[in-house]
Amino acid sequence: xxxxxxxxxxxxxxxxxxxxxxxxxxxxxxxxxxxxxxxxxxxxxxxxxxxxxxxxxxxxxxxxxxxxxxxxxxxxxxxxxxxxxxxxxxxxxxxxxxxxxxxxxxxxxxxxxxxxxxxx
Amino acid sequence: xxxxxxxxxxxxxxxxxxxxxxxxxxxxxxxxxxxxxxxxxxxxxxxxxxxxxxxxxxxxxxxxxxxxxxxxxxxxxxxxxxxxxxxxxxxxxxxxxxxxxxxxxxx
Numbered sequence: 001x002x003x004x005x006x007x008x009x010x011x012x013x014x015x016x017x018x019x020x021x022x023x024x025x026x027x028x029x030x031x032x033x034x035x036x037x038x039x040x041x042x043x044x045x046x047x048x049x050x051x052x053x054x055x056x057x058x059x060x061x062x063x064x065x066x067x068x069x070x071x072x073x074x075x076x077x078x079x080x081x082x083x084x085x086x087x088x089x090x091x092x093x094x095x096x097x098x099x100x101x102x103x104x105x106x107x108x109x110x111x112x113x114x115x116x117x118x119x120x
Numbered sequence: 121x122x123x124x125x126x127x128x129x130x131x132x133x134x135x136x137x138x139x140x141x142x143x144x145x146x147x148x149x150x151x152x153x154x155x156x157x158x159x160x161x162x163x164x165x166x167x168x169x170x171x172x173x174x175x176x177x178x179x180x181x182x183x184x185x186x187x188x189x190x191x192x193x194x195x196x197x198x199x200x201x202x203x204x205x206x207x208x209x210x211x212x213x214x215x216x217x218x219x220x221x222x223x224x225x226x227x
Contacts, residue, residue: 046207046218046219046220046221047156047164047207047209047218047221048218049209049215049216049217049218052214052216060214060215062215063121063215096163096164098163104152104169104170104211105152105154105209105210105211105213105216106154106166106169106170106209107154107156107164107166107209108166108169108175110163110164110165111163112162112163113163
């Protein structure tokens with residue numbers, strides 16, 4: 001059974017870079033039939049897609065975040081990562097990683113999520 | 121960018137009631153509309169994909185319909201364990217957006 005697990009600092013200072021990693025277990029990230037994505041949810045608010053990456057490294061970003069986001073994949077470690085630059089308090093959120101099939105546009109499964117707080 | 125209008129934002133219903141949530145897209149998205157259930161402190165869970173397909177293992181009281189710009193999600197008989205927030209999500213290659221969510225609780 002495929003499982004995803006987010007990891008990274010829970011506290012980031014304003015103007016710095018938020019970096020998270022998603023480790024995939026129970027299956028290979030190299031499978032060409034999937035994309036791997038990041039979604040976030042500010043406390044008490046709705047869901048926002050950040051971006052997605054294929055196993056080969058093709059990336060797709062939310063236009064509203066594109067200038068600050070980089071998503072990368074490390075197939076040797078079965079991981080993919082998120083970097084969000086120049087963060088502000090508005091970037092405080094639970095960050096989820098998830099898998100998306102290339103034949104569709106739904107996310108399943110999801111990681112449990114990790115709360116990142118932006119504060120000095 | 122395609123905007124998703126989900127309504128209502130919240131509702132209260134009795135156990136056994138039929139519950140309906142709608143999502144409207146600002147442009148034609150064909151069948152590319154998915155529905156998720158999120159319980160407090162948990163990750164969203166996929167219920168319905170491509171507008172009307174029930175994800176494996178999801179109870180049959182959940183259903184979805186629609187195409188183009190107008191979509192409906194239905195719980196045919198609300199159960200106490202269905203208390204959650206429900207989100208629609210659209211796909212307009214390569215972007216995705218979520219609706220604002222509908223919080224469902226028991227009256």
